[in-house]
Amino acid sequence: MEILNIEDLVVDYEVQEGILRSVNHVFLKVRKGEFMAIIGESGCGKTTIVQAIFNVMPSNGYIRQGRILFNGTDILSLDPESQRRIRWEKIAAVFQAAQSSLNPVLKIKDQVIDTVLDHRQMPRVEIFERAGKLLKVVGLEPDRVMNSYPHELSGGMRQRVVIAMALLLDPELLILDEPTTALDLITQAQLIETLQHLHEDLSITMLMVTHDVSNVAKVADRVAVMYAAQIVEVGSVESIFYNPCHPYTIGLINAIPSVVGDLSAKKPIPGTPPSLINPPVGCRFHPRCPYASRLCREKAPELIDMEPDHIVACHHRLDVKRLQHEVI
Amino acid sequence: MSELRRKRFLTCFVRPVIKFLRALAGNKKACFGSIVLLLFILMATIGPSIIPLDLRSNYLERYQLPSTKHLLGTDFMGRDIFQQLVHGSRDVMITAFLGGLFAMLLGVVIGSIAGFGSRYTDMVLMRIVDVFLTVPSFPVMMILAASFRVKDPVSIGLILAVWSWPGLARDIRSQILSLKQREFIEAAKMLDLGTTRILFNELVPNLMPYITVNFVRLVRGALTASVGLMFLGLIPYSPTNWGMMLNLAIFQTGSIYVPRGLFYVLAPMGSIILFQYGALCFAQGLDEWFNPRLRAHE
């Protein structure tokens, strides 16, 4: 059962140089109860997907087409008030640079109260009680934190405040947009652990969006790989890491060094990611792909089932898979 | 060698000018602004030599409405307003230009000394800047104008500049301080490129946008202030000066109470507003031209 189903989403930004298509015909399903991850490099459009789910585009961004079904209802077709109600009550988020997602001139408790009161009628005492409990869950002292201004807390603490706020209204889906950037290793690890606990104990569906391949390996059940505004491969975490079929996925995993294991096979992907204003014709990865053929330069591949629960958008997926196994 | 020189000359001087002119043509506001400024400059430079000035009173032609004979009508003594406007423009423009220029020079020099100097120099200069910024400038200009009995544009320009440089000085200083911290300056230092080269090749090109845009702002301020001083009658000056025309119209002759005399007020007023608006558009155009480069990072 899908909790979130994105169908044929297209999002454009109007920039000085022209039209930047940040999300290009994306299809994505998130199942109830799973921990899904979208990996992609900066500027590949993954954050735009999150903004589209919440329908909070920057002023130069436009959702051109597509549907975003949450439990079967298209969020985008709802009236603004119903959309507002779904936000945070059903879908909550921990954002990229969560440190800056708190209002600097309001105390934490005021922001907590604002958030609850705009969705439900609840006496203040109850709000405080609930927020206190959640702050404890994420490992913070409720009294001190509630009476602080954001600048009085450390980066890691603010991040945890944001997570606690995300849980205020018992959402069904929690979206994590680069939750670990700008945090130290040890804080990062602690945060990831907290998120895993929340996922398991509260059985919240998680959708994590990140460029950090290693964190995905640690926590995700299923992974979608995004390249140049398109999804190129979706599968279980095992199939993506041990049996990748898209040359980009293979290249990306090969390009990430590790603190364990052999490093000799590691190498970067040649070339640079394309501009989304004038993307390459055909398969968008072809200028950097070792397997590229004429077909790749002319026709864009579609997402096709490779095996159960593993889809790939590559003309040469079968050859790529064969060659991969020969190399290993 | 000569090929290289030519190339370098092209990249350093000719190309930016062409680029700038193109950008001007492409930006409606800047285009409008530069045309207005150009007209005013023409009016101030060659205007007085083309258009004769006749200041004799002619009571028969008092308060004439605009006509082909008198483009903007006549004043309370029957003198042609347009002629006065053209002849007054030279002093107004020169004063404003000099006021802006002196203030800019002062601001750049003091700002640079504070930015590059020792911590102590910087502190002392910044305290002085604080004082200058706190004490309102117009009263000081009034007092100075009264005390020194200025007459020529150069000394009026100086009086206007004495209290209008600190804003720019502070901007330049903070720009220099932040540029000094920037990694590319550090890299140039480590490459041992030499102080002069670092100063003129690395720092100054990054300061130019601030200096140019601020220069226009200072000229505008100087014009407003000089006309204002004249308007209050604090500077003894030629009767064709726009501020003096306003002073005569409002405080001395009562032209504002005569419906047909309105042109005597409206002509200098319109000129001032048009000039200010043109300069504003020009500055905004400049800003837009400079800024995409700086913003491109984001």
Next chain:
Amino acid sequence: MLIKKILISVFTIFAAMSLTFVLVRNMPGDIIYSMALDKASTEGIPFDVAYEEIKGMYGVGADDPLYVQYFRYVANIFRGNLGDSVQYQIPVIRIMFSALPWTLLVLSISIVLSFVVGAIIGTLAAWKRKTLLESFVTAYASITDATPDYLTAVILLIIFAVNLRLFPLKGAYNVDVTPGFNLKFIISVLYHAFLPIMAYTIENVGGWMLMMKASATSVLGEDYITAAQMRGLRERRIAISYLGKNAILPPFTRLAIAIGGMLGGSALIESVFAYPGIGFFFGKAVALRDYPLMQGLFLLTTVGVIVANLLADLLYSRLDPRVKVGE
């Protein structure tokens, strides 16, 4: 920080006093001459005696060392003894006290009015992007920015006082009302203050709108606004406590400078409306070379700006929790 500010303020006041000290010391000789002539004729004393008395009054040409003169001068100021106005023949301090309320009345109403209206319209223009309001704000701000404040005053005078005769041409209240706390007087005062207030407000509101719009636009790009929208907060709440509260901070820091500018320009505007505030007398004093009055009013203006600065700083630290006074 507060202590530093106060020290700078004291320093600034001394700097202003020194400036006036130097000015009075360098008073052109013919001024003393005419002052003495005045004194001689009004008091009926010989010119030579009057001349020496005037010189003594201002310490011009005194034999004491300069620092003694300066000390005496400062001490006199602190005693409230700023000398007599040449033109009005009354103590300067009395003119100061009679003029100050009018300037304070007009300036305080104008500054609050223009700031509040500018902040609201500016925020709205940033919040509702690409609407008519946005183009209106830009156009309005450009036009008022291009029009010097005294020309705005002249235009208002010509339209509303001279031609439509809706408002008085000059003065602070009608001569036929008795000053005091009565309705007639208050109405008359407000009626006379209306055009000066409008001149300041029309002139300044454009700048505030623009500044607020720029500030709000940049705040709109902050993560916490997007975050607030994602949290499903009501639009009204986001606009007021998330956008407004943050966007008002940068314009607020410019408030003190704006007050300085308005006080500085008051000579022009008050002269246009012949409104008997500090600026009006200051303009007169400068035009007639009334040095004692000039000096007193200049000091008053400077102190006024400094007090406004300190007030603005104190208020700011209450608005922005990141700034702590005393730290």
Next chain:
Amino acid sequence: MTPPVLQLKEVSMVYVKKAFLQKICVEAVTKVSLELRDNEILALVGETGCGKSTLGRIALGLLRPTSGKVLHLGTDIWDGNSRKSRFIGQIVHQDSYAALNPVRTVYQTLRAPLVRYGTKHKDVDEEIRKLLEFVGVTPPDYFLNKYPYHLSGGMRQRIVFARSIIPKPKFIVADEPISMIDPSLRLSILDLMMRLNEEFGTAFLYITHDLASARYLARRGRIAVMYLGEIVEMGNLQEVFEKAKHPYFQALLSVAPIPDPRAARKIRPLKLKNVELPKAGELPSGCRFHTRCPYARKICTEEPPRLREVEKDHWVACHLIEEVPKWTLALER
């Protein structure tokens, strides 16, 4: 034996912050001794605020340490009041955009140092092309007249490297050079550094918080681990990674992300007593890690441990080396 290109002897850096009526001393670096040998790659790892960037700037001679000596090729660079020698090292910053003058083209950026270091005017164009080819900015002619904001982060960083090798430096301090670059391209910058190291014999001080990239780049070199201004573990990289001894480095390794689901799920993070770093200006007494160390004893709170060589080229600063459980990362996928 020739002296090492860079030698730091007991270098300390104390910043004095003046607050209202009081002075706060912040120790960024405390008595660090370090050596960078000819042609060596040394990775300096640690978390934000541990003083690694300050140390890098001290090493170059950009900052003067409050005490201790900095030796370049055996000579003390600080003598009397000023820096004696010219820079023999170069720096590569994290933010390649800030490292390049925004108003100058690639050509102008590279030309000035080339001319400064003796390239004849007529050869400049040719030299620039060669340099750009070498660092992988191809085709060079396409890039010559580009401004920094036209280029991608990877390209800019390559140009920064090209500029930094013009004076033929003995060593380069690379301060987080890849943290702002796309993950798929990071290795290409590290590969470029390795090529510079091999072809020109340039030594590298690689400052990073990313353990995996340190392991990749300095595979034949050494590593130094910093915590709150001190070096807590140092030595041959392979050795240190395999037999990590300091609890702090063990903790770092235990949380280092691994791009391999099975391995990543096997490793449990080492539980620390406290996740938050102590505040700046409030350094703990004794061993600075004791506030977070799960093994800390009384002695750790009292006496600062010295850096000792526990095995050949493996230095550790910990009182409890024998008691801390052995660390192994011998995890197979």
